[in-house]
Amino acid sequence: MLALGADVAQEPEARRAVDDAARHFGTLHTLVNVAGIRFYTPLADADTKEWEQIIGVNLLATTYCCKAALPHLRRAGNATIVNVSSVFGVIGRAGMGQYDTTKAAILGQASSDATSGGSACGAWAISVAPCVRSSSSSP
Numbered sequence: 001m002l003a004l005g006a007d008v009a010q011e012p013e014a015r016r017a018v019d020d021a022a023r024h025f026g027t028l029h030t031l032v033n034v035a036g037i038r039f040y041t042p043l044a045d046a047d048t049k050e051w052e053q054i055i056g057v058n059l060l061a062t063t064y065c066c067k068a069a070l071p072h073l074r075r076a077g078n079a080t081i082v083n084v085s086s087v088f089g090v091i092g093r094a095g096m097g098q099y100d101t102t103k104a105a106i107l108g109q110a111s112s113d114a115t116s117g118g119s120a121c122g123a124w125a126i127s128v129a130p131c132v133r134s135s136s137s138s139p
Contacts, residue, residue, distance in 0.1 A: 008035055009056030014064035018072070028072040033062040033106075034084040038099035046098055058102035062109065083109065085129045103129070 002024045006017035022028050037057045039050050062083050073079035088096060089103030107127050 008061035008065055009053075011060075011064045011067075014061060015068040018065060018068035022069075022072040027076045028069055028079065029076050030080045030082065031065060031069040031073065032082045032084070033065050035061050036084070036086075036099075036103075038096065040095055041098065042095055043097035051098060054098045054102055058099070059105050059109075062106055083127045085127045087129045089129055 002021060004017045004020055006013040008014040008017065018028070018031075035057055037054055039046070039054060041047075041050055066081055066083075069081070073081070083106050085106040086100070086103040088100045089105075089107050092100040092104075107129065109127075
């Protein structure tokens with residue numbers, strides 16, 4: 001086990017964390033990008049600072065970690081990158097436009113990676129879009 005702290009929305013920190021993990025474990029076979037934040041600001045009211053923060057964490061952090069991990073994953077061979085998106089990156093909803101937009105971008109990034117020949121770069125890139133389901137029952 002290895003605990004690392006990093007602001008992965010900053011490329012040098014993402015690279016340091018990935019390199020530290022690879023050094024600790026000897027190699028990397030899998031990268032799972034799951035960092036995410038959200039704001040509850042309607043799109044019409046969202047300010048630049050919020051957009052920059054949510055894009056930094058939800059989209060750029062994924063990109064920076066993938067970029068940093070690819071050399072390690074290529075050396076390991078038969079590696080996988082899993083980018084966690086959201087069902088709301090597909091269907092969207094009111095009041096969550098910033099979050100939903102960044103999660104849609106994650107889906108697009110993995111799709112682009114796959115059609116660019118993910119296996120050719122030594123790692124398969126996939127996205128998952130979890131959906132929270134709840135059920136209720138009445139007596």
